[in-house]
Amino acid sequence: METVLVEDVLHRFLLERAGVRGVLVRLGAAWREVAGRDDYPAPLRALLGEALAASALLTGNIKLDGALSIELKSAGPLRLLFAECTDQGRLRGLARWNGELPAPLALSALPQAVMAITIGHAERGQRYQGLVALERPDLAGALENYFRQSEQLPAKLVLAADGGHAVGLMLQKLPGEGGHDAVEDADAWPRIEHLTDTLDAAELLATAPEQLLYRLYHEESVRLFEPRPLAFGCSCSRGRVEAMLRSLGREEVQAALDAQGGEIEVTCEFCARQYRFDRIDAEHLLGGGGAAASTVQ
Numbered sequence: 001m002e003t004v005l006v007e008d009v010l011h012r013f014l015l016e017r018a019g020v021r022g023v024l025v026r027l028g029a030a031w032r033e034v035a036g037r038d039d040y041p042a043p044l045r046a047l048l049g050e051a052l053a054a055s056a057l058l059t060g061n062i063k064l065d066g067a068l069s070i071e072l073k074s075a076g077p078l079r080l081l082f083a084e085c086t087d088q089g090r091l092r093g094l095a096r097w098n099g100e101l102p103a104p105l106a107l108s109a110l111p112q113a114v115m116a117i118t119i120g121h122a123e124r125g126q127r128y129q130g131l132v133a134l135e136r137p138d139l140a141g142a143l144e145n146y147f148r149q150s151e152q153l154p155a156k157l158v159l160a161a162d163g164g165h166a167v168g169l170m171l172q173k174l175p176g177e178g179g180h181d182a183v184e185d186a187d188a189w190p191r192i193e194h195l196t197d198t199l200d201a202a203e204l205l206a207t208a209p210e211q212l213l214y215r216l217y218h219e220e221s222v223r224l225f226e227p228r229p230l231a232f233g234c235s236c237s238r239g240r241v242e243a244m245l246r247s248l249g250r251e252e253v254q255a256a257l258d259a260q261g262g263e264i265e266v267t268c269e270f271c272a273r274q275y276r277f278d279r280i281d282a283e284h285l286l287g288g289g290g291a292a293a294s295t296v297q
């Protein structure tokens with residue numbers, strides 16, 4: 001079998017005998033673009049890569065309109081972690097931290113940590129948000145619990161990332177009718193879990209998608225669907241930055257203009273694109289009529 005190492009790709013597949021559906025995501029350049037934006041300590045870089053792969057994984061089996069994001073906030077040295085995949089397969093992400101991160105970087109040990117999965121359109125207010133309980137140290141474990149609670153279906157996830165690649169594998173037991181043999185095959189799910197447990201992070205990172213699926217599940221009649229391309233991409237725009245400045249209010253915008261010689265420069269933290277606003281732009285976006293606006297609180 002000839003194998004081509006394909007990167008930045010999402011594969012959906014079915015294990016027909018077992019009645020299990022799966023998604024495999026392999027990120028290369030898209031991940032390196034995100035990883036290279038900051039000087040991330042290795043454990044945080046790994047967690048960010050896992051979250052980025054997971055954000056794509058979770059789009060695999062839903063009809064997504066807008067974007068799916070995974071966001072983690074905590075009161076400890078790891079302050080924020082954000083990963084997003086859009087319905088167009090555009091990925092972006094970042095993390096913010098200060099001071100020394102705990103080792104190992106266990107989710108369950110982060111102080112006042114909250115993780116949310118958000119699906120939909122932020123601007124249109126059409127969003128679904130679910131909270132992920134952080135009872136397990138690793139992201140894959142936390143997401144498995146999330147699926148068990150929210151969809152009442154067992155799921156299995158394996159995530160791994162290093163400086164070059166971020167890879168994720170997700171398996172979900174199909175409800176009821178999926179997989180015609182599954183009714184009689186009560187051992188199917190434990191068997192798939194067991195096969196998946198034989199996979200370690202190094203193998204997941206080093207193996208091309210089709211080869212990996214063949215190696216793990218060759219006795220399970222894998223049906224592989226057309227892969228979907230993924231890429232780094234940012235949804236920032238001048239309009240969004242204007243909305244952000246508006247939300248700061250006139251006083252803050254004026255102060256920023258005064259402090260920066262009459263020009264505000266906003267750099268997108270995801271893609272480093274720069275947006276500039278002079279006094280005329282600012283007046284325009286704040287809605288003209290300066291005196292009236294400033295009295296409205």
Ligand SMILES: [Zn+2]
Nearest residue numbers: 234236268271
């Ligand atoms: Zn951007």
